Amino acid sequence: MFLAQSSPFLKPELSVSKMMLVVTMLMIPGVLTAIYVFGYGVLVNIILAIIFALTFEAITLYLRRRPIAVYLKDKSALLTAVIIGVALPPLAPWWLTFVGLFFAIVIAKQLYGGLGYNTFNPAMVAYAILLISFPAEMTTYWQTPAMLASQFEGQTLSLLETINFQLFAQLPAGMTIDALTSATPLDIVRTAVLNGSATIDEIHAEGNAFGMLGGIGTEWVNLAFLAGGLFMMRKGLISWHIPISLLATLGFLSLLFGSFELDSNPSPLFHLFSGATMLGAFFIATDPVTASTTPRGRVIYGAGIGALIYIIRTWGGYPDAIAFAVLLMNMCAPLLDYYTQPRVYGHKADERDDEEAS
């Protein structure tokens, strides 16, 4: 039997499934660090998220009459689940994850046609919806980082106790949720600056927000994600454009504005190594489906996210802004793609402008 197929006939090793798997694998250092810093809740979140993600994916694929096995095997849902699992508050109740994954997989992904067609980053849609709908749960269930737990005589939960709390909202006797949790560094700084209750130096002195580089606890998580991300870049799984331009813009803006009012503006390092900056820069913003695809477009896309992160963190209504910044730039991606087309071989540089003018 001869096969009629168009050239080329050589096939490389890489596949979507493999790409997704490797990216997920490279999140492991960050995930492990997060578990160390924030306790077993992170692990429970991730496992719950994976279960929910695959279930929702399978159900919607079934309803849409699409081959279930093929699309479950592409592992894109897995990656989304892990990102949501890490991004949610470590002690988030199970239904938060459930609602989040529903919006991520069913609304933001499958209703748009599934893998490759979604306009918005599913994980970030979930996060933003949860943040708007359940602001209390999303900000209070942050377990005190391991570095601070001893200092504040905070209590920690064992794995079983964590599961018990997240699934059934039962704490071991004598423990209160307030004792277990504390505000995130970004939150502390923002509240202080907004209320004018403390200057940066005073927060420093208090020692519950600033670590060596960025936010206490989160700086290690950020470093781990940075390592994973750099490895991805080295392997050619992601191009440098988005993460570098994102981090550069964020750093530059915090440096620029930080040098005016030192009292109310934390250092660039704090911005880069707090919250979900590195996770966002390397694993969320680089989601190829929702990002811009042209070289110039990717630079603008990354820079836009970086700028929005700084703007919303500093002047906006939310302590961390990865989700909104990514969603806002997701919206711009098609337009960016359209207006940043590279010059095609043999065309003049200003040809496109001519076409538009005529």
Add this chain to the structure above:
Amino acid sequence: MSQPLPASITRTIKDTLRHLWSFPGGIKLSGHKSLSNHQPISTAKIAKQLIIPLSQHIGHASEPIVKVGDKVLKGQILGYASGPVSAPVHASGSGTVVAIEEHLIPHPSGLSALCVFIDTDGYEQWIECSPLISDSSSTDDNQEAVTHRSIATLSSHQINQQIANAGVVGLGGALYPSAAKLNTAEKMHADTLIINAAECEPYITCDDVLMRQRPEEVILGILLLKKVIGAKKCLIGIENNKPEAYQALLNTISGYNNSHTDAQIEIVQVPTLYPAGGEKQLIQVLTGREVPSQGLPMDIGIICHNVATAAAVYHAVYRGEPLISRIVTITGSAIKQPQNMEVPLGTPIRDILNQAGLDENKVEKIIMGGPMMGFSLPSIDTPVTKATNCILVSEKSELATPPPAMPCIRCARCSDSCPMSLLPQQMYWYAKARDLEKVQDYNIFDCIECGCCSYVCPSNIPLVQYFRYAKTEIWDDERERNKANIARDRHEFRKERLEKAKQAKAEAARLRKEKLAKKKALDAEQAKEKEGLSQSNDNPAKSSSADLIQEAIARAKAKKAQQQSQKKNTDNLSEAQQKKIDEVNERRRKKADSEEI
């Protein structure tokens, strides 16, 4: 002959000093070239029956001038060139024409085309060849100088005529009649001749072995090409994975360059990066200049030919032999003895595969051309044509059928690897939606179909096939539109004709009636006169003739108006549409001469 420095040394210095440019994208591929490039060029056995397609080139198919039953000699013309862009076809063996009918040809469509069938007699009897330069193989001390002098005595037109008569076409894959290309180049005063010896596709080694084993033919062919267009500069671009071929050419060139400074040929090694052998890419790497979109290399004073074409030119001029055979690489892991074979055109592919040893248990795919740009053969009973540079017979593990295409995840690997800086992801998106206008906005006609995008796609999307699909759909739409234009004209014409006929009929009827009326009136008048009444009858007659004139004028006016109101499709076009049409026309004019890979 003073020789201060050995030529090879000056050459090496020049090479290292020469600035090379690069093209965007491109991919690194493993060459698999050592499979077939160590063996000497073998000769194919003459087949029992030769099947020679009449269209082995871009442009009009040649018109057969032999009849069934004719005896033909080797090298005899079978079909003559039927237009400005066409090439003659010759018999590649002596024998009898047994049929001129449709037969499966090597084409991705699996369609048939008109072929001449020759039952060979085995005598291999040549017709009389008339070379322009006699190729005396006597070991003259200063043979190069002699050769060169004799090239100088020939006129450019003379050489080109010989090339045209020999049916030489671009053997790199474009199949554009060489004589027509040289003609245009000469008219446009191209000053740089670039010889494409890159051969960047994996597996193919036919140019490589040609250069290694017959460098003399290549160089003399190049000198001839240079003479025809009067080029000042000549660059040979060769990928740096062919050191032996490079050395062979270098050794040959140094002789010519030393004896005649005006014969200057520069040979340049370019980095091995697919598709460095694409015409546009090679020009970019060597000169840093870009061929304008929808344009030709000649627009920037460059003409590009393949090494095999140069060798064919040599054969035509020095031996008077038409293009009736070519070197074919037979390779792949399902071939027992991979090799390069000089094959008479028209030989069934089955024959040469058997000669090279086909491992039938292993065969998975049979591809003509390379794995990046070739196509799978519809049948191995198709003949070898001027386009057949390589037959790649793979086993299953070698070139697997791709898994089903997943949706595009917009990872942009395709656009990062595109040597033309296109955005395959966007073109795919719109080709899939059949939004042909948008696809053209994204410059689909700049795509050279090199296959880099499909190769790197993690979703296994057959991008190149989508682009080919979109291109052929666009051409089809154009044909439909042209046809609609013709149909409209004819319909309008018919309506006018019918209208005229009707008017003529009505006119005739009216005239008849008038006559009758006049007659009646006359009769009546006569009767009245008879009755003795004196009354003038001029007025009615006068008025009726005035009416006639009025009517005639009105008719003429109406006709004029009708003619003016005749509309064509092209009358009410927006600027953008007009622009597109111009583009299309431009493209059509130049399409034929596309890239040589």
Add this chain to the structure above:
Amino acid sequence: MLFGILAFIALASVFGLVLGYAAIAFKVESSPVVEQIDALLPQTQCGQCSFAGCHPYAEAIAAGEAPINLCPPGGENLIQSLADLLDVEVLPMDDEEDSLQGPTVAIIIEETCIGCTLCIQACPVDAILGAAKQMHTVIESECTGCELCVAPCPVDCIEMIPVKQTVKNWRWPEPQYNANNKEAESIFTTLDHVLAENIRP
């Protein structure tokens, strides 16, 4: 109250006058949309739209009297481009079955033809040659495949055959083999499919 109404009326009249003046002063002739539509139609003059040719159909569309989906030879592409031109919704083809056939041309079976010229009179584009009592023949390149000549023929000697596929007018098939359509593997990859598709009688 009354004052308000009066003031309002005054205001309205002023605007009315200004607009009325502008309507006269800045009058603009509109562009002929009929010709634009006609340029898109395939010009088969087949009358399958129930109008007497393409131009009348274009007039009807422009006047809003006919929907845009009555032209089977134009197919889905035509509907799409008409929808774009007129900025209306894309409609499904009125008669789905007809649009599925590929392009055809008429041929006259020469043995049967009696030379009655009826088909010549029917042909909207004068693509049939012949004279009374002489055998007729179709100019294949001019035939639009409208089938108008088939019915008048008294001896049924006109047949519609598909346009012959050649290497020049062959089109690459759209890739069908993807994750959503795995069954397409056999269709897409085997050459039998290509052969069956392209070598028509």
Add this chain to the structure above:
Amino acid sequence: MSEYFLILISTIFVNNFVLVKFLGLCPFMGSSRKLEVATGMALATTFVLTLSSASSYLVNQYILIPLDIEYLRTIAFIMVIAAVVNFTEMVVHKTSPMLYQVLGMFLPLITTNCAVLGVALLNVQTGYGFFESILFGFGAAVGFSFVMILFASIRERLAVADVPEIFQGAPIGLITAGLMSIAFLGFSGLDKGLN
């Protein structure tokens, strides 16, 4: 100066007319199938909104208030806007066919748009002066144009996506608009934070 800046930021991002105030949804959904059309619509809206906030301010300040007929404000605004826009359309049609091709067919459409009336009424409610009114109208229009063009570019992509059949067209468009709206909530508090 910073006050004007804040008006712009507030109307473009924080209180975006379409995504946060849900005004002008009709053209937002209706003319966003193609990027070119949406761009034309956006430009036309910018034009009309700016013009109408200026004219309605003038009518309010110099006709309605002196004559003490503010209770006729809504109807008066509708009339003024309709008249001004129609007049402009005719002038543009006659004088600049190029501009007419971009704006022309949309001008009459937006005349009756709630966003236009909304801007005029909000201007009066907030008690903006002449320049502030114009700025407010312009900012609202820029915000509208911004999301309109983004939305159109997204919808062009969606048109080809493998969206489940029952969600094709308007449904997925509305879901997209909803998600855009959520993204725009990220700007909430920005006007206060900047102040």
